[in-house]
Amino acid sequence: MALSARLKAEFDELVTHYPERRAGLIPALHRCQEELGGWLSPQTLEDCAQFFGLDPVEVYGVATFYPMFRMTPPGQHTISVCHNISCALRGAEEVLAHVCRRTGAKPGGTSPDGQFSVLRVECQGACANAPMLDLDGTYHEDLDLAKVDQVLDLVAQSARAKQGATP
Numbered sequence: 001m002a003l004s005a006r007l008k009a010e011f012d013e014l015v016t017h018y019p020e021r022r023a024g025l026i027p028a029l030h031r032c033q034e035e036l037g038g039w040l041s042p043q044t045l046e047d048c049a050q051f052f053g054l055d056p057v058e059v060y061g062v063a064t065f066y067p068m069f070r071m072t073p074p075g076q077h078t079i080s081v082c083h084n085i086s087c088a089l090r091g092a093e094e095v096l097a098h099v100c101r102r103t104g105a106k107p108g109g110t111s112p113d114g115q116f117s118v119l120r121v122e123c124q125g126a127c128a129n130a131p132m133l134d135l136d137g138t139y140h141e142d143l144d145l146a147k148v149d150q151v152l153d154l155v156a157q158s159a160r161a162k163q164g165a166t167p
């Protein structure tokens with residue numbers, strides 16, 4: 001059972017806010033993802049199914065329908081590339097392809113070295129400065145491929161500096 005006593009207690013309280021127990025599933029999945037390493041493992045989905053009295057395939061269907069739920073462990077850094085209309089018109093697919101080439105991750109996946117997760121996301125509200133990406137919560141806008149390289153190089157430099165700082 002992946003659900004801690006604390007999470008179960010939280011979910012017991014959570015379901016009191018809904019007319020049906022199953023309606024608490026999505027907020028519960030968010031909490032699981034926050035608490036259990038940033039993704040939803042098969043065991044977590046089964047545990048949620050058991051808790052909410054649902055068939056595991058229903059929980060799997062919900063978790064895989066919404067892009068905010070991850071089915072694989074996240075990398076150390078998350079790069080979200082917007083592919084909505086403003087960004088698409090200004091080269092988002094090229095940006096995404098370049099990010100994938102540089103990191104070795106496929107959209108929706110994690111690079112083989114575990115450093116980067118790459119996501120293709122909907123509008124991030126920075127359309128005036130398209131195309132854009134979000135690296136660990138920081139927006140990088142008005143991108144071209146050289147700027148993408150600068151952003152990724154900064155991450156690599158920072159990782160090297162941290163390794164050098166480790167005693």
Ligand code: FES
Pocket residue numbers: 082083084085086087088122123124125126127130132
């Ligand atoms: S379309 Fe990309 S930020 Fe809005």
